[in-house]
Amino acid sequence: MINSIVNHVTKHIELSESEIEEFCGLLEEVTAQKKTLLIQPNDIVTKEYYVVNGCLKAYYLDESGNKHILQFAIEDWWISDFEAFFKGEPANLYIEAIEDSVLLSINKNVLDELYLRIPKFERFFRLKTEGAFVSLRARILDSLQKTNKERYLKFCELYPQIEKRVTNYHIANYLGIKPESLSRIRKEINRS
Amino acid sequence: MINSIVNHVTKHIELSESEIEEFCGLLEEVTAQKKTLLIQPNDIVTKEYYVVNGCLKAYYLDESGNKHILQFAIEDWWISDFEAFFKGEPANLYIEAIEDSVLLSINKNVLDELYLRIPKFERFFRLKTEGAFVSLRARILDSLQKTNKERYLKFCELYPQIEKRVTNYHIANYLGIKPESLSRIRKEINRS
DNA sequence: CGTCTATTTGAATGTACTCAAAAGCGGTGG
DNA sequence: CCACCGCTTTTGAGTACATTCAAATAGACG
Secondary structure (H helix, E strand, C coil): CHHHHHHHHHCCCCCCHHHHHHHHHCCEEEEECCCCEEECCCCECCEEEEEEECCEEEEEECCCCCEEEEEEECCCCEECCHHHHHHCCECCCEEEECCCEEEEEEEHHHHHHHHHHCHHHHHHHHHHHHHHHHHHHHHHHHHHHCCHHHHHHHHHHHCHHHHHHCCHHHHHHHHCCCHHHHHHHHHHHHHC | CHHHHHHHHHCCCCCCHHHHHHHHHCCEEEEECCCCEEECCCCECCEEEEEEECCEEEEEECCCCCEEEEEEECCCCEECCHHHHHHCCECCCEEEECCCEEEEEEEHHHHHHHHHHCHHHHHHHHHHHHHHHHHHHHHHHHHHHCCHHHHHHHHHHHCHHHHHHCCHHHHHHHHCCCHHHHHHHHHHHHHC
16 A cells, blocks of 8 residues: 555655655554545645545536536545645535545645655655646647547546546546537447 | 836845845846737747836637737736746747736746745745736636626726727737627616 | 435526627737 | 728528437446
């Protein structure tokens, strides 16, 4: 379990044994059964979560009760209400386990102290955020540019592991289309 | 000119006089007349740009020749093809001045060295990227959730300085709708 | 087997798009 | 200072596509 996050981190920065130990000492194991909410609106968000195994979603519920999925997370991904986490504001999102999941959490204050002691970790999280930022830019570009059919196909191509594990209902929520529409899109794809 | 970026940076981190001097020594002044391209596809992107004054856009041109604007930048904003800049890959975007502009550029290698010498700057850029990441998340959420009319109104509310300075044609490209559609939306807003 | 949830289908509606053209606006040069 | 040119915005009519609402079917799980 610890192995997976260490591998993850050392893909971006080099760590000594003692640094690994120090970092791992700051992590807490969290388990979340399917349908458990890790975060809900108005929670104070002090943690971000690394997924050791399982599958989760981050979504916003609008006034009409529609779910809008901002992010999925599977093995080796991070998830949180990042706006609330970064800014120290109350959450707007729900974070919910789609499968029974095992996570490692890290606390924001603990992280800020770690940055001061070992700046390399600040580098790691800078690089992680840069990567996430770039992915979101690509997602926006696709939403400006591509048809819903193309966006669905790209989703399947980009995240085959997610596509296999979540319902189409979820994927529709992520793409911003209605499940009925996605069903018709899938029908059309199968015909060709 | 240097003042504006120093104010900008010191909103997030505290700097000594010598640190300010060191940082400013790394910046280069760039001027770009209206319609000048700072970056175009396949360029190697070694710089990101801080806007001292002026107005620019970052856009993608698809196969059909449609512009999709990913970002505007006015005073106190940063702009680049960040994917290319962070990853050291060739550009996919155009960065173009909408008005005559004055910018300060910083080179990626120079920045990476600065992070090693003064980790505080790595903090600054981490915080800047976190903020940008959060903004993109909000933009995606809006595109999932809101009608085009609502998104236009939110754009006007969020970026009144930009709305005043760019054409509706540009705003339509940014929102991912056709200029004709935006025109009809505006007409409807004025009626009420 | 029965229940709950997810997926599919149908028909009617609505919203944005396409294409084409006109009107408005700003800047330039005669 | 006016006429013209290029670009932006508006308008119209027809089309395409996603949505809504309702209902049927299919699958998963206990």
